Amino acid sequence: MHLPCRTFNETYEQDMAIVRTRLQWILLAAAIVFGLCIPLFTGTYMLTVIITTMSIIIAALGIQILTGYCGQLSVGHSAFVAVGAYSSALLVSQSGLSFWIAVPVAGIAAGLVGLLVGLTSIRLKGFYLIISTLAAQFIIMYVIIHWTSVTGGSFGMSAPAPKLGGIEFATTQSYFYIVFIALLIATYVAKNIVRTNVGRAFIAIRDNDLAAEVMGIHLTAYKLLAFFIGCAFAGIGGALAAHARGVITPDSYTLVQSFWYLGYIIIGGLGTITGVFFGVIFVSALNNGLAMFLSSLSTIFPGAGSLLAPLMLVIFGLVIILFLTFEPRGLAHRWQIFKAYYRLWPFSY
Amino acid sequence: MVSEDKAKLKLEHLHLSFGGVHALIDVSLDVREGEILSIIGPNGAGKTCILNCINGFYRPQQGNIYFEGRDITRLQSHKIAGLGIARTFQNIELFTGLSVQDNLLAGRHFYMTGGLVGSILGGVYLGRTHREEVEQRRAIEDIIDFLEIEAIRKQVVGTVPYGLRKRVELGRALALGPRVLLMDEPMAGMNLEEKEDMARFILDIYEERVNTIVLIEHDMGVVMDISDRVVVLDFGRKIAEGKPSEVKGNPDVIKAYLGKAAA
Amino acid sequence: MSVILEHLVIGIAVGAVYSIVALGFVLIYKATGVFNLAQGSLLCLGAYICYFLSITVGLPFYVSIILTLVVAFAIGLLIEFVFLRRMIGQSHLAILMITIGLYLMLRGVVLIAWGVYSKSLPSYLSAEPINILGANVLPIFALSLVAAAILFAVFILFFRYTSIGVAMRATQDNQQVAQSVGISVKRVFGMSWAIASLTAAVGGIIVGTILSVGYSLDDFGFKVLPAVILGGLESVPGALIGGIILGVVEHFGAAYLGSWLIGIEDVIPYVILLVLLLIVPYGIFGLKRIERI
Structure with missing residues (x-):
């Protein structure tokens, strides 16, 4: 990392800090204040989109840790998101548990299911591991779809809005703050995991598992830990999204959805936390932009709106391929280049 | 300096085979406290296999390995590392996505006990993990300084040139704070100047940091110069052992290296 | 007894279809080291092309089958040329992700072109069951058994005796080395995708006849993965046996637990598969690689 002019690291603490300069602190504070103000000037529809995007980011942070950092390719991420969503919805609507307890519990539940799937990673590597996460996707969704008495099958079930004291967070505006704060915490947690000892062990396993073991890293323990953390993030993201929507159905958690999660981190950049934000926001903007374009088009060509889903599949698939081919390090890398340029502007070189 | 009776690392009657191929046949050897032991032999003689067995990466079918009197034959690799056996590899096996500094910190893995919760809270400007990170940073800076790789500290290893990468790998092994250092061809593919640097580092390490070193090397000049003892392998068998001068004249060794006619 | 035999025969016949789909998968993996998650999309596309030629254009069915195979071959070449050519030499993981991109894209394309409602292929075989070993089986399953037998015989011989077959095996092992001994890696990539697309189309026509032609046919690519892994990723006979085991297991499962x-x-x-992989991590016919360090 390059520092701006006239800034020098004098202690290791300074060198390790994420937010280093005063300008960065100001920008961070400004971003948070701006985030808190979002509900004041956006409509309900837009706010719903933002809430969904934020909860996807939380879940995508999970797959970034598991796949991007620890190198354990997961093609079943949306099933873990589903475990979180259904656990939380069940706990609140059936057991009458408070939302504030249900969401973390849902995260732990998804993490434990992930741990179970992760057990296969002890013996399987690479392509063979895809099978176990794929199996998880199919088996988990099979259970959810066919256990009708509990989950409501393909009709889905309701996920009530949270309450705190006597206040019900029923409005989109109030719910926004819950997800926003959750996102801040999730990002903070993820960033700290990946930049300290645990994260280094994950990357070591990703880059060279044999050497990692010889250097004293307990492969099994850390792979399982990565599965637990990755799936716990998925579960919390899923639970938050579920309560935002109020109703959950199995068709939001298909294999295609799992591929989308992989796509987010490819587009954003594998192995970076900022990349997750870039990836999800980019795709979400693309999706909503396309939706608006098609709906305006449907005044001329009726039925253009029904093209949204398939067209988005084509575009998304194409974007993934283009990124892999031309910018395998994702948007996060572009951002780095931009920052490096801007830091020295107007005196580059 | 070498104490004759004290075996730091003891290999007893190791047998290792893959399917029908015998990689090691009844190999026994002692690594004594305070010596540099070189293992030499033609390609495919089983030198690296010995290191892999010590590391617990291969499991010998027969025989035992003792480290400071403790049987480590069936121990898991990471536990063996925890006991204080570090190594470098023939074809550099670094964590290519991490910076040089983080590669070394990964070597300090054992010294960090904060765990997951510690990691999560590590960003708060207090807490054990944070102190630990700073402490370990200090420890590895010492190694960075020693190996003269300050300039590439923050570079991602994937972009570092070959000779320096070998040095980073050595640094990572040292970061483990080992009591025995295993080095697999530390000078392979280096030019004369780089080889001299590396030999100097090995001797410095021996003087200051790790007093027991096992070295696999093809450069006979280096081997004869810096080792206290030499073990010669051929086709998985130990054919000679002794001081460099003794081994040099051994007819079996000459035969293994130069073929039958020369003997 | 005869009930079990009947289930077994039907299971094997269904398994033959799976093994055809698995074959295309193994072909690409064996030749290029690519784990192709878009194999099912090629199958789906093949089925739709056959539908298009036989129903929409109105060609005689047998003509449209042959044309479908030709078109599928060309599509395989085209996909390789446009999307995978640049990725030669890249990490296998990156190429895997490319095939995920392909899967999403092709599903979108199929949905845009033919919509969400499934179509049926012309009924070229009688619906009257025929008797094999005392089991009543639809003629289409008998046909798939024959098709599987022919395809597998051809490909086992192909990999063993033809020069391009050997070149494919060499390429999978090490692309750079293969290139250095004069093998055109590009040609190997192109050929293997073309052939895989062709076998997928055969599978697509058969599956499309048994079920119907719909966009979700692309899930077959994932459905046969257990067969592929069970047989070992790089084994052609393994794909056959894995496919048949899959068919039998599935059929018995449906017959005895389905209610x-x-x-x-x-x-x-x-x-x-999960239980099995934990015991035999490289499949039944797969190669265990000794890791070196």
């Missing part, structure tokens, strides 16, 4: 657990046959292969 309590609806749709259980879809997940049984995965459950069994």
Whole structure:
């Protein structure tokens, strides 16, 4: 990392800090204040989109840790998101548990299911591991779809809005703050995991598992830990999204959805936390932009709106391929280049 | 300096085979406290296999390995590392996505006990993990300084040139704070100047940091110069052992290296 | 007894279809080291092309089958040229992700072109069951058994005796080395995708006849993965045996457990596979690689 002019690291603490300069602190504070103000000037529809995007980011942070950092390719991420969503919805609507307890519990539940799937990673590597996460996707969704008495099958079930004291967070505006704060915490947690000892062990396993073991890293323990953390993030993201929507159905958690999660981190950049934000926001903007374009088009060509889903599949698939081919390090890398340029502007070189 | 009776690392009657191929046949050897032991032999003689067995990466079918009197034959690799056996590899096996500094910190893995919760809270400007990170940073800076790789500290290893990468790998092994250092061809593919640097580092390490070193090397000049003892392998068998001068004249060794006619 | 035999025969016949789909998968993996998650999309596309030629254009069915195979071959070449050519030499993981991109794209394309409602292929075979070994089986299954037998015989011989077959094996092992001994890696990539697309189209026509032609046919690519892994990723005979085991297991699962657990046959292969992989991590016919360091 390059520092701006006239800034020098004098202690290791300074060198390790994420937010280093005063300008960065100001920008961070400004971003948070701006985030808190979002509900004041956006409509309900837009706010719903933002809430969904934020909860996807939380879940995508999970797959970034598991796949991007620890190198354990997961093609079943949306099933873990589903475990979180259904656990939380069940706990609140059936057991009458408070939302504030249900969401973390849902995260732990998804993490434990992930741990179970992760057990296969002890013996399987690479392509063979895809099978176990794929199996998880199919088996988990099979259970959810066919256990009708509990989950409501393909009709889905309701996920009530949270309450705190006597206040019900029923409005989109109030719910926004819950997800926003959750996102801040999730990002903070993820960033700290990946930049300290645990994260280094994950990357070591990703880059060279044999050497990692010889250097004293307990492969099994850390792979399982990565599965637990990755799936716990998925579960919390899923639970938050579920309560935002109020109703959950199995068709939001298909294999295609799992591929989308992989796509987010490819587009954003594998192995970076900022990349997750870039990836999800980019795709979400693309999706909503396309939706608006098609709906305006449907005044001329009726039925253009029904093209949204398939067209988005084509575009998304194409974007993934283009990124892999031309910018395998994702948007996060572009951002780095931009920052490096801007830091020295107007005196580059 | 070498104490004759004290075996730091003891290999007893190791047998290792893959399917029908015998990689090691009844190999026994002692690594004594305070010596540099070189293992030499033609390609495919089983030198690296010995290191892999010590590391617990291969499991010998027969025989035992003792480290400071403790049987480590069936121990898991990471536990063996925890006991204080570090190594470098023939074809550099670094964590290519991490910076040089983080590669070394990964070597300090054992010294960090904060765990997951510690990691999560590590960003708060207090807490054990944070102190630990700073402490370990200090420890590895010492190694960075020693190996003269300050300039590439923050570079991602994937972009570092070959000779320096070998040095980073050595640094990572040292970061483990080992009591025995295993080095697999530390000078392979280096030019004369780089080889001299590396030999100097090995001797410095021996003087200051790790007093027991096992070295696999093809450069006979280096081997004869810096080792206290030499073990010669051929086709998985130990054919000679002794001081460099003794081994040099051994007819079996000459035969293994130069073929039958020369003997 | 005869009931069990009947289930077994039907299971094997269904398994033959799976093994054809698995074959295309193994072909690409064997030749290029690519784990192709878009194999099912090629199958789906093949089925739709056959539908287009036979129903929309109105060609005689047998003509449209042959034309479908030709078009599928060309599509395989085209996909390789446009999307995978640049990725030669890249990490296998990156190429895997490319095939995920392809899967999403092709599903979108199929949905845009033909919509969400499924279509049926012309009924070229009688619906009257025929008797094999005392079991009543639809003619299409008998046909798929024959098709599987022919395809497998051809490909086992192909990999063993033809020069391009050997070149493919060499390429999978090490692309750079293969290139250095004069093998055109590009040609190997192109050929293997073309042939895989062709076998997928055969599978697509058969599956499309048994079920119907719909966009979700692309899930077949994932459905046969247990067969592929079970047989070992790089084994052609393994694909055959894996496919048949899958068919039999699935059929027995549906026959004996299906009444309590609806749709259980879809997940049984995965459950069994997971348990099996924990015991034999490289499949039954796969190669165990000794890791070196």
